Structure formats: C-alpha cells, structure tokens
Amino acid sequence: MTLPQLFFLYFAVSMTGLSLLVVTRRNPVHSVLWMLVLFLHIAALYLFLNAEFLAAIQIIVYAGAILVLFLFVIMLLNLRREETERMFQDQWPVGAGIGVVLAVFFVVIVGKIAVLAPLGEYSIDAVQAEGHIMSIGKVLYTKFLLPFEIASLILLVAIIGAVVLAKKRI
Amino acid sequence: MVPLSWYILLSAVMFCIGIFGFLARRNLIIIFISIELMLNSVNISLVAFSHYLQSLRGQVLVFFIITVAAAEAAIGLAILIAYYKNNPTIKVDEINLLKG
Amino acid sequence: MSVSAMLLVFIKTILVVSVFLIHVMYVQYFERKVIGHMQSRMGPMRVGWHGLLQPIADSIKLFFKEDIIPSAADRPIFYIAPIIGVIAGVSSVAVIPLWENFSIANLNVGILYILALSSIASYSVILGGWASNSKYSFLGGLRSSAQVISYEIAMGLSLVGVMMMAGSANLNDIVKAQANGWFIVPQIIAFVVFFISALAETNRVPFDLPEAETELVSGFATEYSGMRWALFFMAEYAGMFVMSGLAATCFLGGWSGPQIPFMGTMSGLIWFLMKLYMFIFIYFWIRATLPRYRYDQLMGLGWKIFIPLALLNIVITGLVKIL
Numbered sequence: 001m002t003l004p005q006l007f008f009l010y011f012a013v014s015m016t017g018l019s020l021l022v023v024t025r026r027n028p029v030h031s032v033l034w035m036l037v038l039f040l041h042i043a044a045l046y047l048f049l050n051a052e053f054l055a056a057i058q059i060i061v062y063a064g065a066i067l068v069l070f071l072f073v074i075m076l077l078n079l080r081r082e083e084t085e086r087m088f089q090d091q092w093p094v095g096a097g098i099g100v101v102l103a104v105f106f107v108v109i110v111g112k113i114a115v116l117a118p119l120g121e122y123s124i125d126a127v128q129a130e131g132h133i134m135s136i137g138k139v140l141y142t143k144f145l146l147p148f149e150i151a152s153l154i155l156l157v158a159i160i161g162a163v164v165l166a167k168k169r170i
Numbered sequence: 171m172v173p174l175s176w177y178i179l180l181s182a183v184m185f186c187i188g189i190f191g192f193l194a195r196r197n198l199i200i201i202f203i204s205i206e207l208m209l210n211s212v213n214i215s216l217v218a219f220s221h222y223l224q225s226l227r228g229q230v231l232v233f234f235i236i237t238v239a240a241a242e243a244a245i246g247l248a249i250l251i252a253y254y255k256n257n258p259t260i261k262v263d264e265i266n267l268l269k270g
Numbered sequence: 271m272s273v274s275a276m277l278l279v280f281i282k283t284i285l286v287v288s289v290f291l292i293h294v295m296y297v298q299y300f301e302r303k304v305i306g307h308m309q310s311r312m313g314p315m316r317v318g319w320h321g322l323l324q325p326i327a328d329s330i331k332l333f334f335k336e337d338i339i340p341s342a343a344d345r346p347i348f349y350i351a352p353i354i355g356v357i358a359g360v361s362s363v364a365v366i367p368l369w370e371n372f373s374i375a376n377l378n379v380g381i382l383y384i385l386a387l388s389s390i391a392s393y394s395v396i397l398g399g400w401a402s403n404s405k406y407s408f409l410g411g412l413r414s415s416a417q418v419i420s421y422e423i424a425m426g427l428s429l430v431g432v433m434m435m436a437g438s439a440n441l442n443d444i445v446k447a448q449a450n451g452w453f454i455v456p457q458i459i460a461f462v463v464f465f466i467s468a469l470a471e472t473n474r475v476p477f478d479l480p481e482a483e484t485e486l487v488s489g490f491a492t493e494y495s496g497m498r499w500a501l502f503f504m505a506e507y508a509g510m511f512v513m514s515g516l517a518a519t520c521f522l523g524g525w526s527g528p529q530i531p532f533m534g535t536m537s538g539l540i541w542f543l544m545k546l547y548m549f550i551f552i553y554f555w556i557r558a559t560l561p562r563y564r565y566d567q568l569m570g571l572g573w574k575i576f577i578p579l580a581l582l583n584i585v586i587t588g589l590v591k592i593l
Contacts, residue, residue, distance in 0.1 A: 002171070004171065004172050005172055008172045008176060008177075011180075012176065012179075012180045015180060015184060016180070016183055016184065016187070019183075019184045019187040019188070019207055019211075020187055022187075022191070022203060022204075022207060023187055023188070023190060023191030023194075023195065023200065023203075023204055023207070024191075025200075027344075028197060028199045028200055028203075029344075029347070029400060030347075031199075031200055031203055032203065033347070033397070035203055035206070035207070036393065038207075038210075039210070042210055042213070042214060045214060045217075046217055049177075049217050049218060049220075049221040050221060051217050051220070051221070051229055052377070052378060052379050053379060053382070054217060054229055054232055054233070055379075056379045056382035056383060056385075056386050057233070057236060057382075058213075058236070059386035059389065059390065060382065060385055060386045060389055060426070061236050061240060062206075062210075062236065062239075063386070063389060063390060064385075064386065064389025064390070064392070064419075064422065065240065065389075065419060066206065066239065066240055066243045068389075068392065068393075068396070068415055068418075068419055069243055069244065069247060069419075070199065070202070070203065070243070070247070071396055071400075071415065072412070072415050072416070073199065073247045073250065073251060074199055075400060075408070075411070075412060075415075076251065076412075077250075077251070077254055077258075077260065079260070085196075085261075086196070087195060087196060087197070088194045088195060088196060089193075089194060089195070089196050089262070089263055090263070091193075091194075092193070092194035094193065095189070095190050095192070095193025095194035096190055096194060098189060098190075098193060099186040099187065099189045099190035099193070100186070102182075102185075102186050102189060103182065103183060103186040106178075106179070106182030106183075106185075106186070107179065107182065110175050110178045110179050110182060111175060113174060113175050113178055114174075115174055115222045115223060119223060119224040119225070120223055120224040120225025120226070120227075121224070121225075122224050122225055122226050123224045124221075124224075127226075131378055131438070132378065132379075133378070133379065133439055135226060136226055136229055136230065136233075139226045139227075139230055140230055140233065143230075144230050147230075147234060151233075151234050151237040151238075154237060154238060154241050155237060155240070155241055157241070158240070158241035158242075158244045158245050159244075161244075161245045161248065162244045162245060162248040165245070165248035165249060165251070165252045166248055166251070166252075
C-alpha cells in the first residue's frame with residue numbers, strides 16, 4: 001500500500017467515525033464540535049485533491065461562519081431540558097433502514113465507476129502553473145457567470161429573509 | 171494513486187449517515203447539521219470527480235453548493251428561532267401544529 | 271519530498287515557534303512598560319534589572335498555580351478550548367515571510383490560510399465561555415462570537431484590495447509586488463479598515479467587550495486559572511503578533527527596506543520586526559488612550575461603516591486596475 005493510499009485510508013476511517021459521532025451526540029454543542037473536526041478533515045482532503053482554494057473556503061465559510069451560527073443559535077435557545085429526553089424519533093429504525101439500503105445500493109454501483117476520456121484541459125500541472133485561485137476564477141467568471149450572479153441573488157434573498165424573520169413581530 | 175471509487179465510496183457512506191441523522195433524530199438543530207453533512211459528502215465527490223476528470227466544473231459546483239448552504243443555514247436557523255419564540259421546543263415530533 | 275527536506279522544515283518550524291513564543295512572552299513586559307510610562311509610572315521594576323525577568327517570574331507562577339475546574343463545567347471542552355486558540359495563533363506564523371524568500375510554508379493561499387485560522391481561533395473563546403457554565407463567561411463567549419463573525423467579514427474584504435493589487439494571495443508575492451511602493455498609499459481605506467478590524471478580531475481595547483473587566487469580571491476567562499488562563503493570554507498576544515505581521519506584510523512591504531550594513535539577508539528580518547513592533551506599539555498606545563466601545567456601537571461600526579467601506583475599496587481598486 002502506497003503512502004497516499006494510507007493517508008486516504010486514515011481520512012476515510014476517521015471521517016466515517018466523525019460523521020457517526022456528529023449524528024449520535026446527545027448534546028448539540030458536541031455535535032457541532034465533531035462537525036468542526038470533520039470539516040478540518042474535509043479541507044485536508046481537498047488539499048489532497050489539489051483544490052487549495054476550496055480548502056480555505058471550506059474552513060472560512062463552513063467552520064468560520066456556518067458552524068459559528070449554529071453554535072450561536074444553540075446557545076441562544078436554552079436547551080438544558082431537551083438534553084435529558086430521548087434522542088431518536090419513534091420511527092428511527094425506518095431511518096436507519098433507509099440509510100443502510102442506500103449505502104448498499106451505492107456500494108454496488110460505485111465499483112462500476114471509471115474515468116473515461118476525454119479529460120478536461122485543467123490537469124494538475126496546468127492548474128499549478130496558473131495558480132488554483134486564478135484558474136477557478138477564470139472558469140467562474142466566464143463559463144459560469146450567470147449562475148454566479150444567481151448565487152449572489154440567493155445570498156441577497158437570504159440576508160433579507162433572515163432580517164425579516166429576526167424581527168420581533170412577523 | 172488512490173482510485174476514484176474510494177472517494178465516491180467515502181462520500182456515499184457519509185451521505186447515508188447524514189440521511190440516517192436527518193430521518194432519525196428529534197432535535198431540529200441536529201437535523202440541520204445532518205443536512206450540512208450530506209451537502210459536504212456531495213462536495214467531496216464533486217471535488218474528486220473534478221480532480222480525476224481534470225475539469226474545474228465540479229469545483230465550481232462546490233462553490234455554489236457552499237453558497238446555498240450558507241443561505242440555507244441562515245434562513246433555516248432564523249425560522250427555528252422565530253418558531254422557538256412562539257412555542258419553546260425544537261423537537262420535530264412535537265412541532266405538529268399548523269397554526270403557530 | 272526527501273527526508274532531509276522534511277528535517278529542514280521541522281528544524282525551521284521549531285526555531286521559528288520557539289523564537290515566536292519568547293516574543294509573545296516578552297511583549298507583555300513591553301506592554302506593561304509602555305502603558306506604565308504613558309501613565310507616568312515605571313511599570314515592573316522589581317524582578318531583575320528594570321523588571322526584565324518579570325515575564326519569566328510570571329510564567330513560573332502561572333505554571334505552578336492550581337488548575338481549578340468548575341464542577342458544572344463541560345470538562346473535555348473546558349480542557350481543549352484554550353489549546354485551540356494557541357495552536358491557531360502559532361500556526362498562523364507559518365505563512366508570514368520573515369525575510370527574503372523565507373517562510374516556513376510558501377502557500378499560494380497564504381492570506382486565506384490566516385483568515386481561516388483566525389476563524390478557528392474564535393472557537394476557543396466561544397467554547398471556553400460555554401464550557402465554563404457561568405453567566406459571565408457565557409455572555410463573554412456570545413459577545414465574542416458575534417463580534418468575531420462581523421469583523422472577520424470586514425477584514426477579509428479589506429484584504430481583497432491587496433490581493434487585487436498584487437494579483438496573488440501568496441504573501442511572498444505580495445511583498446515582492448510592493449517593490450515600487452507600499453500598498454498603504456493606494457490602499458489607505460483598506461489599511462484603516464483592516465487595522466481597526468484586527469483590533470476587534472484580537473479582542474483588544476477599545477473592542478475588548480468579551481472580557482470587559484468592569485461588566486463581565488473577566489469575560490470568557492472568568493473560570494479559568496493557572497496554566498489554562500495563561501494559554502488564553504498567549505493566544506491573544508499571538509493573535510496580535512499575527513495581525514501586526516499581516517499588516518506589515520500586506521501594507522508596509524514586509525521585509526523590504528534599504529540594506530542595513532553588515533547584516534546580509536538578516537536586514538530583512540530587522541525591517542520586518544521594526545514594522546511589526548510599530549504596530550504592536552500602536553496597539554498599546556490605543557489601549558492606554560481610548561475608552562471601551564458600547565456593544566451596539568461596535569456592531570453598528572462593523573456592519574454599517576466598515577463592510578460598505580471595504581466593498582467601496584474593492585470597487586475603486588477594480589476600476590483603477592481596469593483603467
């Protein structure tokens with residue numbers, strides 16, 4: 001087994017374990033913390049795949065903004081009472097069953113995945129020569145200009161929605 | 171060299187754990203976190219595909235997914251707080267009234 | 271990467287981190303002296319010549335103090351919270367170029383790396399406040415989370431102008447791009463926004479609301495004692511060094527400066543440290559001069575003035591670059 005494969009194996013095992021920890025913690029704050037560790041692992045995996053800009057964005061946006069927002073809301077709501085009650089809904093076996101069936105389904109079809117030609121123009125060397133930020137910026141501002149603008153509109157809607165919802169009286 | 175299918179397998183397993191959390195937990199905040207978990211597992215597979223197909227399309231999609239996730243978290247948590255003000259519970263099986 | 275190259279990086283890291291920690295230890299002496307003289311006092315005088323051994327005495331005292339843990343605290347998180355801050359602060363130093371072509375890691379996303387680590391560092395304050403299970407700590411933690419999220423946006427946006435001028439997010443390239451003039455002149459708006467946001471980001475006066483002594487006892491650190499409290503303290507000063515280093519690198523040309531005779535490449539390090547300590551002196555100067563902000567004023571300043579200013583700066587920089 002080569003060194004990259006060993007690295008990947010570590011990431012696979014620990015990320016699966018961390019995901020399980022995230023969904024099974026009783027205290028939401030602990031859940032969020034395991035999620036933080038999981039995000040750091042995901043960012044490292046992105047670095048492994050030569051996506052350094054996405055790794056930085058993953059930590060700045062997900063860990064730095066979204067998870068802090070979650071923590072903020074958990075702390076704002078007083079949840080001490082909820083911690084003593086049962087964690088799962090009555091129909092949790094159905095959820096577990098759907099999860100397992102989907103997992104088996106994925107495992108069966110994943111073996112058939114193969115990389116076929118034609119490959120794109122952004123090979124690792126090409127991206128490294130130009131810089132990852134520059135190449136992703138070029139694609140984002142030329143081919144994907146319209147979706148990019150729509151994304152900004154989504155953010156605007158989210159800002160207005162959050163402000164309206166946070167008002168005292170709706 | 172790590173085969174592409176390993177990444178997809180990891181992503182699929184994480185996605186299924188996210189689905190389990192989404193369907194089984196009672197706490198609304200953990201349900202939100204499970205959604206983030208599913209989005210992240212999809213991101214992993216997209217970045218892996220983009221790396222192996224040598225195209226940046228997958229990474230641009232990840233960029234948009236992160237944008238939508240941020241918007242979703244902001245709106246979802248705002249709705250949660252607005253609901254909590256009227257009815258102080260965040261258990262999904264206790265949130266069963268249409269009129270708030 | 272060969273074994274010898276890895277060993278070299280390892281030695282570099284150990285050297286830089288230990289020198290950095292000595293600086294962090296002694297900057298506290300510097301602060302007490304500066305503030306003392308600004309208030310017509312002498313500052314620490316007893317331990318050693320003019321109190322020079324004071325930081326060592328303080329560290330020995332803190333190290334041997336009892337480590338008290340509140341009975342209702344969330345123990346694992348209480349243990350881990352201060353460590354997150356120190357690690358985030360110290361590892362930020364890795365990408366800052368200290369002299370010509372020397373930084374531990376020459377990352378292409380250097381600026382984003384520092385922003386990411388500073389957002390991780392905010393967790394230490396929030397979690398420390400939450401895990402202590404005390405009202406003062408909790409309020410301090412909540413204040414800090416809101417403050418850090420708000421000001422991080424302004425700080426990131428102000429650095430976008432610098433990245434646009436240099437055409438790179440690599441800090442080495444940014445220093446080289448300032449060969450024909452420091453960015454503080456064309457990016458003066460960004461500089462003002464960055465510096466004030468950095469004050470808020472590191473929880474310094476006048477934005478030290480998370481640990482406002484007069485209202486919250488000691489904010490998030492109320493329940494901490496001994497070595498763990500010292501770690502919070504170290505994290506704050508490490509953050510101050512990183513922000514000053516980033517300001518010196520992005521706006522004042524980092525290690526660039528006229529060659530100092532007989533110093534060789536070390537002249538770059540001397541210039542860098544001079545710029546860095548100028549910023550640190552300004553931090554202390556502000557602490558001795560300004561009163562604390564009110565919380566609503568702080569949030570208003572961040573969202574209504576700094577973020578629009580930073581966006582305006584990006585637009586102006588873009589227009590100038592096109593023309």
